[in-house]
Amino acid sequence: MQQKNTKIAALLKKKRHEQKKSFAVLLDPDKVDFSNFPEFLANAASYGVDFFFVGGSLVTRYAIDQLVAAIHEHTSIPAILFPGNSLHIEPSADAILLLSLISGRNPELLIGQHVIAAPLLRQSQLEILPTGYMLVESGKLTTVSYMSNTTPMPHDKPSVAACTAMAGEMLGLKLMYLDAGSGAQYAVPEAIIAAVSSATDTPLIVGGGIDSGEKAYTALEAGADVVVIGNGIERNPLLLPEIAQCVKAFNQKSVKAV
Numbered sequence: 001m002q003q004k005n006t007k008i009a010a011l012l013k014k015k016r017h018e019q020k021k022s023f024a025v026l027l028d029p030d031k032v033d034f035s036n037f038p039e040f041l042a043n044a045a046s047y048g049v050d051f052f053f054v055g056g057s058l059v060t061r062y063a064i065d066q067l068v069a070a071i072h073e074h075t076s077i078p079a080i081l082f083p084g085n086s087l088h089i090e091p092s093a094d095a096i097l098l099l100s101l102i103s104g105r106n107p108e109l110l111i112g113q114h115v116i117a118a119p120l121l122r123q124s125q126l127e128i129l130p131t132g133y134m135l136v137e138s139g140k141l142t143t144v145s146y147m148s149n150t151t152p153m154p155h156d157k158p159s160v161a162a163c164t165a166m167a168g169e170m171l172g173l174k175l176m177y178l179d180a181g182s183g184a185q186y187a188v189p190e191a192i193i194a195a196v197s198s199a200t201d202t203p204l205i206v207g208g209g210i211d212s213g214e215k216a217y218t219a220l221e222a223g224a225d226v227v228v229i230g231n232g233i234e235r236n237p238l239l240l241p242e243i244a245q246c247v248k249a250f251n252q253k254s255v256k257a258v
Contacts, residue, residue: 005095005125005126005127006127007127008051008078008080008094008095008127008129009127009129009174009175012175012203012225012226013203015203015225016203016204016225019254020251020254021220021224021225021226021227021247021250021251021254022050022051022225022226022227022247023048023049023050023051023226023227023243023244023247024049024050024051024052024053024080024205024207024226024227024228024229025044025049025051025052025053025228025229025230025233025240026052026053026054026055026056026082026207026228026229026230027052027053027054027055027067027230028055028056028059028182028230028231029054029055029056029059029061029062029063029064029066029067030056030058030059030060030061030063031231031234032063032067034063034066034070037067037070038070038073038074041070041071041074041075041077042074042075043240043241044075044077044240045074045075045076045077047240047241047244047245048244048247048248049077049240049244050077050078050226051077051078051080051226052067052071052075052077052078052079052080053080053081053082053097053228054067054068054071054079054080054081054082054090054093055081055082055083055084055088056082056084056143056182057084057143057144057147057148057182058084058143058147059084059087059088064081064088064090064093065090065092067079068090068092068093069092072092078094078095079093079094079095080093080094080095080096080097080129081093081095081096081097081126082097082099083096083097083099083117084147085113086113086114086116086117086120089117089120089121089124089126091120091123091124091125091126093126094126094127095126095127095128095129096121096126096127096128096129097129097131097133097175097177098114098117098121098128098129098130098131099131099133099177100114100130100131100132100133100168100173101133101134101135101148101150102132102133102134102164102165102167102168102173103133103134103135103136103150103152103153103161103164104135104148104149104150104151105150106148106149106150109148109150129174129175130172130173130174130175131173131174131175131176131177131205132164132165132168132169132173132175132176132177132202133177133179134153134161134164134165134176134177134178134179134196135148135150135152135153135179135180135181136152136153136155136161136178136179136180136188136189136192136208137152137153137154137155137180138152138155138180138181138184138185138186138187138188138208138209139184139185139186140183140184140185142180142181142182142183142184142208143181143182143183144179144181144182145181152181153192155186155188155189155192156189156191158189158191158192158194158195158196159195161178161192161195161196162195162196162198162199163199165196165199165200165202166199166200168200169200169201169202173202174202174203175202175203175204175205176196176200176202176203176204176205177204177205177206177207178192178193178196178204178205178206178207178224179206179207179208179228180207180208180209181208181209182208182230182231183231184208184209185209186209187208187209187210187211187215187218187219188206188207188208188209188219190218190219190221190222191222193206193219193222193223193224194222194223196223197222197223197224198223203225203226204223204224204225204226205224205225205226205228206219206224206226206227206228207227207228207229207230208228208230210227210228210229210232210243211229211232211235211236211239212239212242213242213243213245213246216229216243216246216247217246217249217250220246220247220250221250227243227247229243
């Protein structure tokens with residue numbers, strides 16, 4: 001059996017212990033413009049982006065390998081797969097969020113796709129990041145909700161989110177991911193983030209609907225360890241430096257507090 005790679009998992013755990021926050025950008029292969037992608041990557045690196053998540057619920061053109069190759073060529077930022085299904089595995093990436101959709105009751109996304117992916121992942125050098133993925137109601141039907149054939153958790157039931165996360169942690173999941181979904185009308189509520197953060201010791205990723213520095217800061221204050229932006233960059237190119245500055249300011253504030 002290959003030696004276990006835990007570099008990114010260890011980093012996230014260390015940063016949570018030190019109360020340092022991270023910034024991730026979700027790249028959808030269908031929406032990346034490769035003509036200006038190197039410039040975008042250079043900007044992301046200069047702003048201090050910590051991670052690139054690569055993938056999505058529905059990928060209609062397989063450009064994941066190109067994305068990962070470009071990320072490795074132009075930056076030293078880890079490329080982490082965010083797979084919609086087992087077809088989205090790209091061995092050249094650095095790690096994979098092995099998502100178990102614990103907010104839903106679709107067995108394919110709790111274990112089915114994982115069984116198909118397991119032998120491919122075992123043969124790869126990818127760092128496996130077992131992740132409890134929780135979809136939260138966001139005011140509209142999102143692609144991930146439709147494609148996963150699951151109902152999101154109620155946005156006003158933090159106790160449900162907390163118990164779901166606790167169960168996921170007890171089952172051995174190493175990360176929790178609260179997502180309002182791509183194109184969400186509302187971001188994950190502060191109360192939901194706080195409840196999950198308090199109920200578990202796992203690093204907490206929060207994404208979907210974060211389209212301003214204010215929303216990012218609210219998520220960080222509530223207990224998010226990593227904030228993720230995706231589609232918001234397309235609508236507002238200034239969102240990238242805005243969120244980066246927000247994360248930086250939060251980390252500086254935490255250092256001063258200590």
